[in-house]
Amino acid sequence: MAPLTDSKQQERLLCGMIDLYDNQMLTDVILTAEGKDIACHRSVLAASSPYFRAMFTNNVMETTADRVELQYIDIDSLQAIVDYMYRGSIDIDEGCVQNIFTTASLFEMVPLCELCAVFMTGELCVVNCVGIYQFSSFHHSEMLKTASKNYVVEYFGELVQTSSDLLELSFADLAEVISDNNLNVSAEEVVYEMVIKWIEYDLTDRRRYLSQLFRLIRFVLIPESYTSDVVCSNELVASDKFCMAHLSMVKLFRLTKDGATEESEEGFDTDFDLNTYPRLGMYNAKMMVFTGGSQDRHTRALTCYDPKTRKNYYAIPLHVSFDFKYRIDYHRTVVTGDNKIYLIGGIFYEDHHFETAGPALNEVKMFDPYRNQWVDCAPLLRQRCAHAVAHDNGAIFVTGGKAVYPGGEAMSSVERYDITTDRWHYVSDMPVRLCHHVAQVHRSQILVLGGMIEETEATNIFLRYDISHDSWQMIDNRMRVPRAEFGVTILNDELYVIGGCNGGLKISSVEILNLATERWRFGPDFPEDRKSMVAVTYEDCVIVCGGIRTLISRMSRMPRVVETRDMWKFDPALGVWSREAKLVQYANTHACVVAEMNTKRLHESEYVSR
Missing domain, CATH: 2.120.10.80 (Kelch-type beta propeller)
Structure with missing residues (x-):
């Protein structure tokens, strides 16, 4: 017996669910956030979100509850996401996209997270790139993190001069940025000065990262006069044994070789473990x-x-x-x-x-x-x-x-x-x-x-x-x-x-x-x-x-x-x-x-x- 296919049925089903939702008919659960309610259907929530599927199928308190209270979620984002579950479309702007992404991430709605990430990638600019980089790093959005990090790397020289946002980066994020060969700086001194500013911004907590960040600065690319006059005279550097030892290694490297022009294929000198590869901006x-x-x-x-x-x-x-x-x-x-x-x-x-x-x-x-x-x-x-x-x-x-x-x-x-x-x-x-x-x-x-x-x-x-x-x-x-x-x-x-x-x-x-x-x-x-x-x-x-x-x-x-x-x-x-x-x-x-x-x-x- 051959099956008969009605290509319009899925569309009718979807339209019917939207009609039931719009007219508040046969709803069987109420989502509550910030003291406001949204009546909807368990089946739609479970079909759209692994988070709700687990909630309604694993015999927990919310499985049969008439009302589910969601903590730390703003009602506007929740309403937009529930509407998206029914209609497949959502209005996003710069003001709401991060809240929607955060809520969609909680609900494990990967396609919606990707839509938000694509939107934020298109909105990247010098003003917001560092904030989006931090946001994507926290939420483990690899696509958005790659795009925003590349933007920060490209505009690093400008950001150092015009923005204080770099000072808010975590140690891991800053280290990832200044490790990049594509960093758009014309002089390595810019990287050194940024590291010192970042540490001094919260000296009590960040001083412990000095030696780790110091290794990422390519001192071979910095003029020797700047190193001796500026770097060595800095109190933070002068009081750190690793930093002074590292600078001694750089000095020895200069004495034994012609410097950065005699770099290995990968940009590292194997004897000294010094990165001599020029930045893209150079x-x-x-x-x-x-x-x-x-x-x-x-x-x-x-x-x-x-x-x-x-x-x-x-x-x-x-x-x-x-x-x-x-x-x-x-x-x-x-x-x-x-x-x-x-x-x-x-x-x-x-x-x-x-x-x-x-x-x-x-x-x-x-x-x-x-x-x-x-x-x-x-x-x-x-x-x-x-x-x-x-x-x-x-x-x-x-x-x-x-x-x-x-x-x-x-x-x-x-x-x-x-x-x-x-x-x-x-x-x-x-x-x-x-x-x-x-x-x-x-x-x-x-x-x-x-x-x-x-x-x-x-x-x-x-x-x-x-x-x-x-x-x-x-x-x-x-x-x-x-x-x-x-x-x-x-x-x-x-x-x-x-x-x-x-x-x-x-x-x-x-x-x-x-x-x-x-x-x-x-x-x-x-x-x-x-x-x-x-x-x-x-x-x-x-x-x-x-x-x-x-x-x-x-x-x-x-x-x-x-x-x-x-x-x-x-x-x-x-x-x-x-x-x-x-x-x-x-x-x-x-x-x-x-x-x-x-x-x-x-x-x-x-x-x-x-």
């Missing part, structure tokens, strides 16, 4: 970061160049050099004070090269350096390319540009982006319409210079935007040379304006504005007439990379436009320009910032710039 380097088009319309490239080592890197590769399908032009990039990189607007090459009025983009993306991917942010309120961007105190400002290109009218509108809320809104318009201009922040004011008013007419306009008063001021003290598509940067309280174009003519002149005296002067000319270069400040020098120049063919004597990717440096102390590299492999002429990047997370090119 691979951070200040680099020039370029952005552009990549392999499709939705991804963006991020590439890097280290002027010190002359090495080239990429996190996300550029579009294929001979294929302009996904190339993006006239976009802008900005880096915030906490090293977040944003790419804003632009236009695809094909949309402006083959069209007279191609649509610009309103896309905004933030780079996630831990996953090596761009994260979509709230889009601009208007499509923009050939605009200018600036950052100040948690806000990004976007000025002018064009919504269609190359045709279309330049805009005067200005948008402000609140990084915390991920929202854009308009602020006061500029007094004029501009594109291909520049913007720099100085003392919480945005300086806007140059650009194009008409399609071919460059200007020497100088505007100042007062952020606090949302007001624009036209400055009479202008650049002497009207220009657009030029490089700009600030070094030692002086603003450098470099190259650019006016109509069809490219410019080599350099103008320097002393921001204290508000006086302009000409600087040494850039070695070539060039436009669309990027300029940044790096190690007390002005760096210029890439750009578009005009060459004369030796054969035909005809001019041809060439996009270059070389790099030049101007040292104010020497007063001269010098070419530092003939080719920066992954350079981009439209967007470059200086940011901290970790070489361990990047792909290194075999090509070294010369």
Whole structure:
């Protein structure tokens, strides 16, 4: 006899139980918490929770009781969980998630605990990561603990400076964090100072952990002068025999070997039992970061160049050099004070090269350096390319540009982006319409210079935007040379304006504005007439990379436009320009910032710039 299956029966059964629950029919047990009651069905509780199954099937007092009082459980969490048992859905927010997790853990409801853990993982930030790490450690949630610990490890350097939460960690949790090779600190001294602060926070109870934590500090990575001047002079360290013996071992290691550079494969010296492996954060380097088009319309490239080592890197590769399908032009990039990189607007090459009025983009993306991917942010309120961007105190400002290109009218509108809320809104318009201009922040004011008013007419306009008063001021003290598509940067309280174009003519002149005296002067000319270069400040020098120049063919004597990717440096102390590299492999002429990047997370090119 073949069984007949009714696929709808389970759904009818569930709907029937929900209806009985909602209408308080045939309920056979009352759960009580904080003096309030919830009437429900034993069978549903037992089917959903091993805790209640054991309670109602093991011949204990609650097995047949009409009322079960639950201690140390808040009624809101209990109500939410009982509703979840019937309906399979639950409303969770930051305020209730830990209480719900705790109660679900008591009830042994693993799937609900996992839902809460996933939610908390998605809410991790610098403010709550330490608290969530402690919570997950206490409740033995391995998935949540791994995620929160990794977050603490990644932001350890920032947490040490901005938060006291690390001082609340247990010994075991702190030891686990500072043992991690991926600890994001640029200097091991940060780890030592954190350990001392943690012990001094509760000296009576924590002093006994000093020697155990001391072994986890990689003193071989700390300068010998710091060890002798700071560490050895600390009273806690000086009075601990193990600590002093450990420091003697470090000193002996330095005398007998070349130090941390001669590490074993695992990062431990077998003779001295010293961990010499560098932390992940010690691979951070200040680099020039370029952005552009990549392999499709939705991804963006991020590439890097280290002027010190002359090495080239990429996190996300550029579009294929001979294929302009996904190339993006006239976009802008900005880096915030906490090293977040944003790419804003632009236009695809094909949309402006083959069209007279191609649509610009309103896309905004933030780079996630831990996953090596761009994260979509709230889009601009208007499509923009050939605009200018600036950052100040948690806000990004976007000025002018064009919504269609190359045709279309330049805009005067200005948008402000609140990084915390991920929202854009308009602020006061500029007094004029501009594109291909520049913007720099100085003392919480945005300086806007140059650009194009008409399609071919460059200007020497100088505007100042007062952020606090949302007001624009036209400055009479202008650049002497009207220009657009030029490089700009600030070094030692002086603003450098470099190259650019006016109509069809490219410019080599350099103008320097002393921001204290508000006086302009000409600087040494850039070695070539060039436009669309990027300029940044790096190690007390002005760096210029890439750009578009005009060459004369030796054969035909005809001019041809060439996009270059070389790099030049101007040292104010020497007063001269010098070419530092003939080719920066992954350079981009439209967007470059200086940011901290970790070489361990990047792909290194075999090509070294010369």
